[in-house]
Amino acid sequence: METKRIEALADGVFAIAMTLLVIELHVPVLAAGEGGADLLHKLREMVPHILAYAVSFLVIGTFWIGHHFQYAHIRRVDRTFLWINVVFLLAIAFLPFATALIGEHWQYPAASMVYGGTLLVAGTALYAHWAYAAGGRRLTAADLSPEVDRRVRHRVMAGWAVYAAATLLAPASTTLALLIFALMPVVYMLPWGVDRHLKT
Amino acid sequence: METKRIEALADGVFAIAMTLLVIELHVPVLAAGEGGADLLHKLREMVPHILAYAVSFLVIGTFWIGHHFQYAHIRRVDRTFLWINVVFLLAIAFLPFATALIGEHWQYPAASMVYGGTLLVAGTALYAHWAYAAGGRRLTAADLSPEVDRRVRHRVMAGWAVYAAATLLAPASTTLALLIFALMPVVYMLPWGVDRHLKT
Amino acid sequence: METKRIEALADGVFAIAMTLLVIELHVPVLAAGEGGADLLHKLREMVPHILAYAVSFLVIGTFWIGHHFQYAHIRRVDRTFLWINVVFLLAIAFLPFATALIGEHWQYPAASMVYGGTLLVAGTALYAHWAYAAGGRRLTAADLSPEVDRRVRHRVMAGWAVYAAATLLAPASTTLALLIFALMPVVYMLPWGVDRHLKT
Amino acid sequence: METKRIEALADGVFAIAMTLLVIELHVPVLAAGEGGADLLHKLREMVPHILAYAVSFLVIGTFWIGHHFQYAHIRRVDRTFLWINVVFLLAIAFLPFATALIGEHWQYPAASMVYGGTLLVAGTALYAHWAYAAGGRRLTAADLSPEVDRRVRHRVMAGWAVYAAATLLAPASTTLALLIFALMPVVYMLPWGVDRHLKT
Numbered sequence: 001m002e003t004k005r006i007e008a009l010a011d012g013v014f015a016i017a018m019t020l021l022v023i024e025l026h027v028p029v030l031a032a033g034e035g036g037a038d039l040l041h042k043l044r045e046m047v048p049h050i051l052a053y054a055v056s057f058l059v060i061g062t063f064w065i066g067h068h069f070q071y072a073h074i075r076r077v078d079r080t081f082l083w084i085n086v087v088f089l090l091a092i093a094f095l096p097f098a099t100a101l102i103g104e105h106w107q108y109p110a111a112s113m114v115y116g117g118t119l120l121v122a123g124t125a126l127y128a129h130w131a132y133a134a135g136g137r138r139l140t141a142a143d144l145s146p147e148v149d150r151r152v153r154h155r156v157m158a159g160w161a162v163y164a165a166a167t168l169l170a171p172a173s174t175t176l177a178l179l180i181f182a183l184m185p186v187v188y189m190l191p192w193g194v195d196r197h198l199k200t
Numbered sequence: 201m202e203t204k205r206i207e208a209l210a211d212g213v214f215a216i217a218m219t220l221l222v223i224e225l226h227v228p229v230l231a232a233g234e235g236g237a238d239l240l241h242k243l244r245e246m247v248p249h250i251l252a253y254a255v256s257f258l259v260i261g262t263f264w265i266g267h268h269f270q271y272a273h274i275r276r277v278d279r280t281f282l283w284i285n286v287v288f289l290l291a292i293a294f295l296p297f298a299t300a301l302i303g304e305h306w307q308y309p310a311a312s313m314v315y316g317g318t319l320l321v322a323g324t325a326l327y328a329h330w331a332y333a334a335g336g337r338r339l340t341a342a343d344l345s346p347e348v349d350r351r352v353r354h355r356v357m358a359g360w361a362v363y364a365a366a367t368l369l370a371p372a373s374t375t376l377a378l379l380i381f382a383l384m385p386v387v388y389m390l391p392w393g394v395d396r397h398l399k400t
Numbered sequence: 401m402e403t404k405r406i407e408a409l410a411d412g413v414f415a416i417a418m419t420l421l422v423i424e425l426h427v428p429v430l431a432a433g434e435g436g437a438d439l440l441h442k443l444r445e446m447v448p449h450i451l452a453y454a455v456s457f458l459v460i461g462t463f464w465i466g467h468h469f470q471y472a473h474i475r476r477v478d479r480t481f482l483w484i485n486v487v488f489l490l491a492i493a494f495l496p497f498a499t500a501l502i503g504e505h506w507q508y509p510a511a512s513m514v515y516g517g518t519l520l521v522a523g524t525a526l527y528a529h530w531a532y533a534a535g536g537r538r539l540t541a542a543d544l545s546p547e548v549d550r551r552v553r554h555r556v557m558a559g560w561a562v563y564a565a566a567t568l569l570a571p572a573s574t575t576l577a578l579l580i581f582a583l584m585p586v587v588y589m590l591p592w593g594v595d596r597h598l599k600t
Numbered sequence: 601m602e603t604k605r606i607e608a609l610a611d612g613v614f615a616i617a618m619t620l621l622v623i624e625l626h627v628p629v630l631a632a633g634e635g636g637a638d639l640l641h642k643l644r645e646m647v648p649h650i651l652a653y654a655v656s657f658l659v660i661g662t663f664w665i666g667h668h669f670q671y672a673h674i675r676r677v678d679r680t681f682l683w684i685n686v687v688f689l690l691a692i693a694f695l696p697f698a699t700a701l702i703g704e705h706w707q708y709p710a711a712s713m714v715y716g717g718t719l720l721v722a723g724t725a726l727y728a729h730w731a732y733a734a735g736g737r738r739l740t741a742a743d744l745s746p747e748v749d750r751r752v753r754h755r756v757m758a759g760w761a762v763y764a765a766a767t768l769l770a771p772a773s774t775t776l777a778l779l780i781f782a783l784m785p786v787v788y789m790l791p792w793g794v795d796r797h798l799k800t
Contacts, residue, residue: 005207005268007605012215012415015612019620019693020219024227027624027700036708043710054690061686065679068605079265083389086261090254093219100227108236110243189683205407205468212415215612220419224427279465283589286461290454293419300427308436310443405607405668412615420619424627479665483789486661490654493619500627508636510643 006077006085013089014064017096021053021060024100051182052103056095058185062159063092063122065188067129070152073140074133081132081139088125094118102178109170112177116167119181123160130156159184206277206285213289214264217296221253221260224300251382252303256295258385262359263292263322265388267329270352273340274333281332281339288325294318302378309370312377316367319381323360330356359384406477406485413489414464417496421453421460424500451582452503456495458585462559463492463522465588467529470552473540474533481532481539488525494518502578509570512577516567519581523560530556559584603677606685613689614664617696621653621660624700651782652703656695658785662759663692663722665788667729670752673740674733681732681739688725694718702778709770712777716767719781723760730756759784 028042067088098115105111133139134149166180228242267288298315305311333339334349366380428442467488498515505511533539534549566580628642667688698715705711733739734749766780 005211005271008208008211008608009215009264011605011608012212012412012612013219015412015609016216016219016416016616018689019613019616019696020223022693022697023223023620023623025697027697027704030705036710039705039708040710043714053694057690057693058686061683061690064609064686065682068682071605082265082268083261086258086264089218090257090261093222093257094253096219097222097225097227104227105230105239108239110236110240114243205411205471208408208411209415209464212412212612212615213419216416216419216616220423223423282465282468283461286458286464289418290457290461293422293457294453296419297422297425297427304427305430305439308439310436310440314443405611405671408608408611409615409664412612413619416616416619420623423623482665482668483661486658486664489618490657490661493622493657494653496619497622497625497627504627505630505639508639510636510640514643 003071003074003077006082007071010067010085010089013093014060014067017092018057018060020096021056021099024096024103025049025053048106049103052099052106055182055185056099058189059119059181060092060095062185062188063126066126066155066159070126070130070133073144073148073152075141076139078139081129084125084129084132088122088129091118091122091125095122102181106178107174109174109177112170112174112181113167115181116163116170116177119163120160120167123156123163127153127156127160159188162187203271203274203277206282207271210267210285210289213293214260214267217292218257218260220296221256221299224296224303225249225253248306249303252299252306255382255385256299258389259319259381260292260295262385262388263326266326266355266359270326270330270333273344273348273352275341276339278339281329284325284329284332288322288329291318291322291325295322302381306378307374309374309377312370312374312381313367315381316363316370316377319363320360320367323356323363327353327356327360359388362387403471403474403477406482407471410467410485410489413493414460414467417492418457418460420496421456421499424496424503425449425453448506449503452499452506455582455585456499458589459519459581460492460495462585462588463526466526466555466559469555470526470530470533473544473548473552475541476539478539481529484525484529484532488522488529491518491522491525495522502581506578507574509574509577512570512574512581513567515581516563516570516577519563520560520567523556523563527553527556527560559588562587603671603674606677606682607671610667610685610689613693614660614667617692618657618660620696621656621699624696624703625649625653648706649703652699652706655782655785656699658789659719659781660692660695662785662788663726666726666755666759669755670726670730670733673744673748673752675741676739678739681729684725684729684732688722688729691718691722691725695722702781706778707774709774709777712770712774712781713767715781716763716770716777719763720760720767723756723763727753727756727760759788762787 025046028039028046030038030042095118098118102111102115130152134144134152137144162180162184166177169180170177225246228239228246230238230242295318298318302311302315330352334344334352337344362380362384366377369380370377425446428439428446430438430442495518498518502511502515530552534544534552537544562580562584566577569580570577625646628639628646630638630642695718698718702711702715730752734744734752737744762780762784766777769780770777
């Protein structure tokens with residue numbers, strides 16, 4: 001059983017989840033008598049929503065790259081593995097809602113907790129995805145190096161731990177939680193970040 | 201005529217139907233004077249919708265896995281087969297509406313009957329999909345084993361029968377119908393469920 | 401330059417256009433004091449919308465199958481050909497709007513004319529798609545048989561002519577126009593329909 | 601690390617962004633007592649929105665063709681390259697919002713500036729995409745000709761410069777900015793346009 005179709009389904013869900021984020025951005029409506037200055041003003045008021053859009057796009061990008069890199073080592077699928085994927089994608093597809101929630105209600109801890117909770121479900125599923133595939137080299141090449149195995153686990157767990165911290169911190173400081181959500185993709189993106197070994 | 205493009209179209213429709221489910225989840229609106237506690241309250245009121253989202257995601261996942269496994273044995277397509285696929289996908293693409301209906305009106309039998317009816321159309325088409333392809337080994341390898349043939353038919357019919365039961369029971373007990381919808385993906389998912397033979 | 405990526409883009413647009421049709425189906429809202437009987441009543445009132453959904457799904461299916469069959473003979477792409485595809489997909493992606501329009505305002509000729517007009521643009525582009533590729537065997541195998549060439553042209557032109565008739569008839573009889581839209585996929589689907597030769 | 605999956609993700613985002621454009625077209629609502637003539641009138645009022653839809657579809661088509669042609673020369677991916685893609689797709693996925701904004705508020709410079717700004721981000725990312733891949737032949741074949749390199753850069757920069765001009769001109773003349781947005785796909789499309797060398 002090849003990996004081709006589950007990758008296609010996953011790429012589809014990722015692409016749609018990324019693109020649906022923008023659906024929650026609503027074109028400002030001008031009342032009678034309002035003009036260009038009011039439009040500018042209303043567009044400026046949308047900045048938190050647009051930032052939430054951009055951050056979530058990059059967050060989903062982080063998960064896509066993580067999922068993608070795992071398949072560089074995964075050779076085949078089985079039924080359990082497909083179901084782990086479905087649960088992982090369930091969390092990814094939920095992100096447009098969680099993003100819209102945070103764009104609208106960023107000042108309340110509940111929004112950050114729903115958002116962080118979704119990332120934790122996605123992270124847990126992505127960890128299970130790898131642990132199931134690589135455990136006993138079940139679905140990977142038999143000679144997968146322990147070094148690669150360790151790095152992939154480390155990458156997923158690092159994100160998981162930080163998102164857990166942000167979720168727990170949200171009731172104390174929503175600003176801090178939001179800052180962590182926004183900075184995590186940057187940490188993954190930077191050449192000296194958690195992914196630095198993936199260059200090799 | 202290869203199976204590649206119909207699989208791509210199907211994966212696209214599946215991915216979008218799964219992801220569109222979330223569009224029906226609307227971010228709660230806070231009235232003037234409402235705050236974090238009201239947001240939490242409104243999010244809690246969304247739980248039936250969120251459950252309907254998660255269950256439907258897994259239900260669509262069940263159909264995707266069923267469709268996917270059939271293609272492990274299907275070698276080519278013809279025109280009739282493509283049309284069976286289109287009708288199958290029509291039912292799959294209808295599920296976001298049926299899901300939103302059940303999320304909003306779960307207490308009324310009509311919602312469960314529309315949802316169950318959609319699953320019955322999808323199940324009937326998926327059965328026809330296999331029966332057409334495997335009958336006389338029309339589109340499969342000539343040496344497809346009768347054992348595999350029997351198992352695939354059994355898998356589709358099992359789901360069909362249970363969904364038919366839930367649909368018919370809905371006027372008597374909506375709760376029971378909903379419970380059956382929610383449990384079916386679990387039955388497919390469990391290692392000792394109807395799919396256990398697919399491991400081999 | 402291979403055909404793989406333009407097929408992937410087309411499959412994506414087709415899958416999304418098909419699935420977006422359902423977005424225009426809105427879950428009925430119950431006012432205070434309304435119950436299960438009112439829900440049933442409101443669902444029955446949605447039947448024209450649901451029929452418009454199903455018909456359009458099959459219409460898009462017809463175009464997908466037509467596009468798909470052409471690629472059984474097309475070997476490579478060039479820039480002009482990619483642009484013909486983009487214009488074809490523009491018309492396909494417009495169908496969810498035209499479908500919603502007909503679902504809401506089926507009794508007015510304008511709705512049928514917008515719908516029919518969209519199909520005519522799609523049909524014209526699909527004809528140009530083949531004429532450009534097969535003319536002088538520009539993008540097909542050099543030994544493409546004149547018989548196949550003739551059949552593909554005939555298939556596209558048959559649909560085009562019927563959709564043109566429906567569009568022109570709409571001001572005189574909207575019912576007739578709608579009937580033609582609904583029957584065309586059936587004509588393509590039936591084994592003795594315009595596609596009968598594609599079996600071979 | 602192959603290019604297959606990033607191309608699949610990109611094709612998905614492109615297909616969805618193209619198709620989502622139509623979501624912003626809303627079926628006109630008729631008030632009690634209004635009839636076919638009012639529907640026609642309201643459809644005519646939608647013409648700027650429909651034009652914005654068609655132009656944006658072609659603009660996204662231009663970017664898709666540009667992205668597609670680059671992959672004719674790109675052989676492999678690395679982590680930095682994937683992130684450049686994610687940022688590029690972020691801008692592409694933002695276009696449905698920018699298009700709806702221009703469809704609704706075409707008379708205000710702010711709409712054209714948001715639209716043009718989005719195209720500039722996309723163009724910058726697409727330039728970085730090529731410069732990173734082709735610089736030192738990092739991700740292309742080692743023998744990529746300087747001529748091809750020069751042409752690809754020229755194609756991206758030409759669009760970038762024109763979109764920058766339109767964005768800067770918007771406060772002075774929104775009409776001129778809109779005209780430039782509408783004409784650019786035509787310039788790319790015409791056989792003697794900036795893409796003429798890609799035929800070879």
